[in-house]
Amino acid sequence: xxEIKGITKFFGKKPVVEDVSVTIETGKITSxxxxxxxxxxTLLSMVSRLLDSDTGEVLLDKTDxxxxxxxxxxxxxxxxxxxxxxxxxLTIRELVSFGRYPYSHGRLTxxxxxxxxxxxxxMNLVDIQHKFLDELSGGQKQRAFISMxxxxxxxxxxxxxxxxxxxxxxxxxxxxxxxxxxxxLGKTVVIVLxxxxxxxxxxxxxxxxKNGRLVKDGPTSEIINxxxxxxxxxxxxPVQEQDGCKICVYFQSQ
Amino acid sequence: xxxxxxxxxxxxxxxxxxxAILSIAxxxxxxxxxxxxxxxxxxxxxxxAMIITAIAIAYATVMxxxxxxxxxxxxxxxxxxxxYEVVQTVIYFFLGSASVFVVDRxxxxxxSIVAMVLFALLxxxxxxxxxxxxxxxxxLAGMIIGTLLGSLVSFLQVMIDPVEYLSxxxxxxxxxxxxxSELVGISxxxxxxxxxxxxxxxxxxxxxxxxxDNAINxxxxxxxxxxxxxxxxxxxxATSTALVGPITFLGLIVSNLAYQFLVTYRHSILILGAxxxxxxxxxxxxxxxxxxxxxxxxxxxxxxFVGGIxxxxxxxxxxxxxxx
Ligand SMILES: Nc1ncnc2c1ncn2[C@@H]1O[C@H](COP(=O)(O)OP(=O)(O)OP(=O)(O)O)[C@@H](O)[C@H]1O
Ligand SMILES: [Mg+2]
Numbered sequence: 176x177x178e179i180k181g182i183t184k185f186f187g188k189k190p191v192v193e194d195v196s197v198t199i200e201t202g203k204i205t206s207x208x209x210x211x212x213x214x215x216x217t218l219l220s221m222v223s224r225l226l227d228s229d230t231g232e233v234l235l236d237k238t239d240x241x242x243x244x245x246x247x248x249x250x251x252x253x254x255x256x257x258x259x260x261x262x263x264x265l266t267i268r269e270l271v272s273f274g275r276y277p278y279s280h281g282r283l284t285x286x287x288x289x290x291x292x293x294x295x296x297x298m299n300l301v302d303i304q305h306k307f308l309d310e311l312s313g314g315q316k317q318r319a320f321i322s323m324x325x326x327x328x329x330x331x332x333x334x335x336x337x338x339x340x341x342x343x344x345x346x347x348x349x350x351x352x353x354x355x356x357x358x359x360l361g362k363t364v365v366i367v368l369x370x371x372x373x374x375x376x377x378x379x380x381x382x383x384x385k386n387g388r389l390v391k392d393g394p395t396s397e398i399i400n401x402x403x404x405x406x407x408x409x410x411x412x413p414v415q416e417q418d419g420c421k422i423c424v425y426f427q428s429q
Numbered sequence: 430x431x432x433x434x435x436x437x438x439x440x441x442x443x444x445x446x447x448x449a450i451l452s453i454a455x456x457x458x459x460x461x462x463x464x465x466x467x468x469x470x471x472x473x474x475x476x477x478a479m480i481i482t483a484i485a486i487a488y489a490t491v492m493x494x495x496x497x498x499x500x501x502x503x504x505x506x507x508x509x510x511x512x513y514e515v516v517q518t519v520i521y522f523f524l525g526s527a528s529v530f531v532v533d534r535x536x537x538x539x540x541s542i543v544a545m546v547l548f549a550l551l552x553x554x555x556x557x558x559x560x561x562x563x564x565x566x567x568x569l570a571g572m573i574i575g576t577l578l579g580s581l582v583s584f585l586q587v588m589i590d591p592v593e594y595l596s597x598x599x600x601x602x603x604x605x606x607x608x609x610s611e612l613v614g615i616s617x618x619x620x621x622x623x624x625x626x627x628x629x630x631x632x633x634x635x636x637x638x639x640x641x642d643n644a645i646n647x648x649x650x651x652x653x654x655x656x657x658x659x660x661x662x663x664x665x666x667a668t669s670t671a672l673v674g675p676i677t678f679l680g681l682i683v684s685n686l687a688y689q690f691l692v693t694y695r696h697s698i699l700i701l702g703a704x705x706x707x708x709x710x711x712x713x714x715x716x717x718x719x720x721x722x723x724x725x726x727x728x729x730x731x732x733x734f735v736g737g738i739x740x741x742x743x744x745x746x747x748x749x750x751x752x753x
Contacts, residue, residue, distance in 0.1 A: 247648075248648065
């Protein structure tokens with residue numbers, strides 16, 4: 176369980192995350208939604224120790240994450256940022272191999288190679304695993320990074336807009352894989368999404384942020400409705416049922 | 430495919446080793462005249478100093494460029510080695526040549542290193558932490574700081590007692606023709622110590638290629654690693670500056686040649702390659718200058734000239750967005 180307690184972050188004089196408290200339940204997919212600049216990435220960065228909070232704390236199974244050793248934390252929580260820039264030439268396989276770094280520090284064991292193969296397979300990258308990253312399309316690159324995080328094999332997986340650059344087919348594929356990781360392997364996934372329909376269809380819980388504040392936090396069924404979404408996005412979004420899924424038809428909303 | 434790259438890298442490294450050995454042998458034995466037992470040890474000392482310098486600069490530059498995530502700035506170019514002059518001048522100015530900080534060679538060296546590390550850290554906090562400044566701004570800041578330090582040095586030197594000044598000048602004007610042979614032994618020890626310590630950082634440095642956030646995600650203690658690398662790089666630059674004086678552009682040339690020549694992200698290989706290229710450039714270069722072109726100049730002048738041009742080329746390449 177990850178408990179975020181009264182966390183605040185200022186950039187200059189402006190609070191971009193303000194007194195947010197959320198509990199991430201294990202064995203579930205939790206989606207973070209909210210408009211651009213709401214503070215979703217900042218919040219995720221603080222949870223994963225990429226950024227220090229100004230006040231408040233983050234507890235991982237009751238332990239303050241600041242007290243955990245970097246190496247130990249890396250075996251339990253993985254984060255993928257919204258954008259990734261690498262200034263050396265790497266192949267997909269080399270990148271994914273880095274996911275095993277917390278365990279083997281660059282000296283890959285047979286078990287590591289198995290995990291790498293598995294992660295490549297998950298993301299459908301086996302055929303192109305020896306291609307260099309700078310030879311890939313945006314979506315292929317994104318899948319390579321997700322594959323690295325999967326190879327890291329952590330209990331918690333935090334993903335900041337992983338569907339960036341992906342086509343519909345691969346978006347669906349990745350959401351299904353995340354679902355599988357949660358349902359079959361008992362992992363916990365936190366994911367920032369802009370397409371609320373993916374949040375609606377695939378996540379167990381939704382956390383909504385707006386202007387740095389928490390505005391909604393609850394099971395998906397309680398958040399995906401016109402009133403709640405109005406609070407988050409200031410839009411009138413009709414919600415329709417389709418094959419047991421709630422679909423938000425936001426294309427023509429005011 | 431990966432295997433074939435590994436194989437070509439091995440071949441390339443072996444070629445570099447051969448060239449380096451050739452350069453060293455040429456420098457040691459070519460046209461040795463007069464009393465062998467007098468001339469030879471002198472050459473050995475000079476070549477040892479050059480090798481130590483070559484490796485120290487290559488090693489420091491590659492590590493520094495990885496943690497600062499740039500391939501153009503080097504510790505020398507932002508003035509870390511001018512800090513050596515500043516420290517020496519300040520010591521002479523305030524304490525005099527009879528002070529224990531001058532007489533005790535180790536204390537003197539240690540003081541310089543501490544000051545250089547602090548300076549590097551300060552620069553790092555202001556320049557690199559923000560991560561967003563364009564390289565030109567960093568360069569400009571580096572140049573201004575370098576000029577400032579230079580002016581400070583000359584200002585203090587003008588006011589120093591002339592006798593003291595001579596002694597200071599002797600200390601500062603190390604060069605390839607005036608190698609501080611008495612420092613070769615201790616420099617070698619420092620270099621080896623840095624290598625042993627640095628060996629533990631190589632893998633973490635490899636991960637740093639993925640950027641700060643991914644490195645932290647993979648369990649690298651980022652702040653600690655940056656601190657360690659800055660300290661290590663400062664010690665190495667201090668060593669080479671004390672030994673043969675500043676060579677501003679050597680690091681830039683050899684690191685970038687190594688990045689281009691060896692297709693790898695592995696620092697153990699990159700540093701090995703850069704060190705070999707560095708030895709070839711210094712020792713081989715000096716050999717050519719002395720015996721083939723019969724020029725009465727030192728290799729550092731030529732390296733700074735070639736390096737300056739190469740630097741401009743890299744900058745232009747980067748501004749076109751083609752930089753690798
Ligand atoms: N390093 C920074 N310095 C200053 N302000 C920042 C910094 N990072 C983020 N901000 C500001 O903090 C606010 C929240 O940013 P954040 O990236 O967390 O938003 P987000 O919810 O992830 O948005 P998006 O959906 O566009 O990714 C924004 O207003 C942004 O301008
Ligand atoms: Mg974001």
